[in-house]
Amino acid sequence: MRAVSHIVTLCLTFGGSITAVFQDNHTTSHSHQECVSFLASPCPYHRFLCSDNVFENMQESQEVLMPNHLDEVIAAVSVTSKKRIPNKLLQTALFQPPREKLHLCEERAKSYSSSCEYKQAIQELVRCVALTRICYGDSHWKLAEAYVNLAQGYLQLKGLSLQAKQHAEKAKEILANSIENPYHDNTDIFKCSIDLFCTLGKALLSLQKFKEASENLVKAERLSKEMLQCGNIIKEEWVEIQARIKLFFAQLYQGQKRSKEALPYYQKALEYTELTKDERSLECVPVLRELAGVEQALGFHDAAVSHFSRAHLIVLSKNPSPEEAADSAHFIARAAVASGKQDHRDEPGMPLLTIPAPENNPCQYRTLLQWTSMHSVLSSKAGHVTMVRSSFRTWRDMAEQYFQESMTHVKDSEGAGRVKFLSIQDEFCNFLQITGQKERAIMILRESLEAKVGAFGDFSPEVAETYRILGRADLAQGNHIGAHAKLKKVKWEPALI
Structure with missing residues (x-):
């Protein structure tokens, strides 16, 4: 043998x-x-x-x-x-020895995940499952843990919810049939169970099976509370677990369009994430953005701008790629436009932004200076800066500033970056038309037409929409020949597609 x-x-x-x-x-x-x-x-x-x-x-x-x-x-x-x-x-x-190989594969999986090499990370997680079974057998909780890690990999790295669900259910089956010494410390098994319930809940949430997802999240929350009360985990570990559970509950309610119920869970998730990861950590960015999205849905536009801005400061402090920096600024521009649709948002003296004071980082200081030109500093204490809106700047200035910043980051990019630039530029032109700057918008669209044809193709919806806007502008100016030529292209575009 x-x-x-x-x-x-x-x-x-x-x-x-x-x-x-x-x-x-x-x-x-x-x-x-x-x-x-x-x-x-x-x-x-x-x-x-x-x-x-x-x-x-x-x-x-x-x-x-x-x-x-x-x-x-x-x-x-x-x-x-x-x-x-x-x-x-x-x-x-x-x-x-197989256990050395297992340890090596686990380290490789972490390394590939952190460097965004997702395909290689999944391969290492698959190897971990095989080697764990060799090392520990078919009925050991370590094998269930390996399946949970593989399920998390499929879910977080590739977004494959169904595969994640099936692997998590396999882990659940192994835990149910595992044979352990009754005198053995079961803390690791309980921690594995919490990870299992959270992962299975998230997978079911992605599959829009809200009832089953809620049941698993409730189990995770109850088990973590019992472990804290029994002294199996320390308070810091419990807070870290709660950050995940609260975020999943928030996403559960938001997935059902129950924004009012989702809001307090997002706030708690942010609080716990800041406690465990630091308030300037990149882990706070997705929570801040999701929280801002819920606040926008509820009409709390100033709070949404505040949280998008906090996320932007964090992103700029971490040496982002041009696309990441562009997306971050784009979030603020959109939030400012949404804020401007409410007339009372232009009232001066309204509290708008509370952010952590920047560290010795040029990007953070530059962004903070941009904000202070737009807002009056109300207070600065305990490592935070609180500002209010100044009377001489409005949501229009804020939106234009961040549209321009977003486009600047990807202006000279090629490929996907170029497509992103043109898409943001279209949105900026739409903003200009809404704010009564139609001539400026038309001029930008005329200049971008050739680049759009190269990026999207002659018969793409983006090019057709540009022809439609330019044709209407020519028609309004009495240029009937030019308007006819452009609108004729718009008419032929659906037929050719």
Whole structure:
């Protein structure tokens, strides 16, 4: 049996030619195809590899040819390169214990996730599942934890909710059937259960199964509270768990268009995230933006601008890409436009913004100076700056400033960045028309027409809309020939599509 274990470990480790050492010390060279043939024989390890589908395409037909399926398995759990490596390295990797390989895969998964290499991260998480089963068996809570981590990977890194749900349910089944020593400390199992309920709840939420999602989130919240009361976790751990649970509950209510109920949960999620991650952490940015979106839905536009602005300061302090910086400024511009639709929002002296005082960062100071030119500083204490709207600046100035900043970040970009620039420019032109600056908007649209044709194509909706606006402008100016030529192109566009 030990010889079988060695061969399976080798098959899990190398995708090319390998060398297997048998109990009788006879050394034989095996090709990749021979390993596949060996795995196809009826043995417990073969059943382990084929029993559970831990790969991304889980909705394919079960009537897949066995050799092809085994090729995928071996490719997925291969830890090293398929290229031939030196004999010393081969020998080292050959006898590396599975637990060391498991630790290595876990570290690689974290590294790939942090560097946004999502495909590689998922592959490492798949390997972690295979190696965990080798190390701990079919009924150990560690295997459930590996499935939960894989489910989180599919959910957070790829947005594949159905796959995440199926992996989380597999983890739930393993935990239900796990056999543990009654005198063993179950704290790790309880923590794994909390992660399981949160992950399953989030996956169900993404699938719009709100009732089932709520049930799992309630279980996670109740279990975390009981663990805190029993002393199984410290207060800081509980706060970190609560930050996730409150955010998921907020998203649950917002997904059902229940913004009033979602608002306090978003506020609590932000509070807990700031306690655990620091208020200048990037983890606060998505919470701030979602909170601002709920506030906009409820008509609290000044609060929405405040939270979008806080998120913008954080993003600029972290050396963002041009696209990220453009998106961040774009959020504020949109919020300012929404704020301007309420007439009373232009009243001076209205409290608008409370932000953390910037650290020694030029980007943060520059953004703060832009805000102080638009607002009067009311107070500065406890590391925060509170401002009110000045009478000489309005929502129009704010919106234009952040539209311009957003476009500046991606003005010279190519590809997707160029498309983003033109889309923001269209929105800016629409803003100019709303605020009575039609001539300026028309001039910008005329200049952008050639670039739009290159980016979107002659018969794209974006180009058609530009022709429509320019045609109406020509018609209003009495240029009937020019108007006819442009509007004729708009008429032909749907027919050609």
